[in-house]
Amino acid sequence: MNKNVITGQAVYSKKVLSIYDIWVLGFSNNYLWKCPTNIIGKKFATLVSNNHLDVGVGTGYYLKKYLPSTVRRVALVDLNNNSLESTSKAIKHLNPEVYCRNILEPLALNCDKFDSVSINYLLHCLPGNLSEKSIAFSHLREVINEGGVLFGSTILGKNISRNTLAKKLMAFYNKKGIFNNINDDLVSLDIALKEHFSDVKIEIIGCVAIFSAIKT
Template structure:
């Protein structure tokens, strides 16, 4: 099932649409190679095992994935049950279809929605929600687009976990090659992370959750945060 949620066409929403536009069907076929096994370990200095460990320890039986990519991490995740219920949330129908097909062995629901707006999901039903490699693609600074964390939290039950990762521009070590690629991706509108700092990410986690953990691997911030029990 796919639910459509059409945001108003202001500048930020256009930027959100522009950011997800490159993820068409042909590009998705190479995403895992170029991103998870290419730029993540070589430019951002964060190998795939870091992301997979986060999923293995955080993904619950009822999971919401916000910004689905190709479903690489869900495909490899060790869920606590053999038949998890997974809600896929993305603004791009191509990524939703690609990921749903990849996860055909599970029960999935597709929801077309903008992470910067309240999500059209039942409140407090999921055990977990993930925003992996999403925030750096959203327009604005972390202080502004951190609202996506609050929207994710509303979908999660009391005591549930919101987790994910994002590429940061300041407060973390960025290699010369990483800085070059980051500038190019920002110039093209694929990234919007020129103002994204580790301090702002920590502040947003503090603002939306009573407890969280935040670690840095290369220039990637990996986080998990728990909703009030």
């Protein structure tokens, strides 16, 4: 496995996950990336279906806060077992399907497909540029039903406005291999999504691209 993939996911220890919501979704989104978490959450609530797959689950924040109580089926995909364990426990009343997978490889879930798939704050952690990361979209397309929606968000590192602290922290994250987004920009994301999906929509808020696309 690519060592950068390992580095990107290994940072999410139980200790880091315990402060993730405060540091990333609270402080960083508001003051560094300039995209309040509730904006991503509202998009999640709008596009999530009753047959949903969440990829790169983190702490399960969006699932816990915005997933309808009437959801019929929910599944989790992540390479980090700490994230999978924490999130599956948080939504255990929904009996989530749990898959430990590398999104850069074929998922081989061997299950029914999904009507919606969310992928929040994962792309900027994957190694390579967006043309290389787009293999993830190919793999996700395979698990989405016709007419289903892929949606999510990612922090861009190129051709976006950043304050001084955001620049320094992003550089530090990239140096450590936590982020790999120096060359990630709007144009590259648009091309990558359109290669595999239609009706692509992308909104830039601060450093963050919020996107959605349909499988046809």
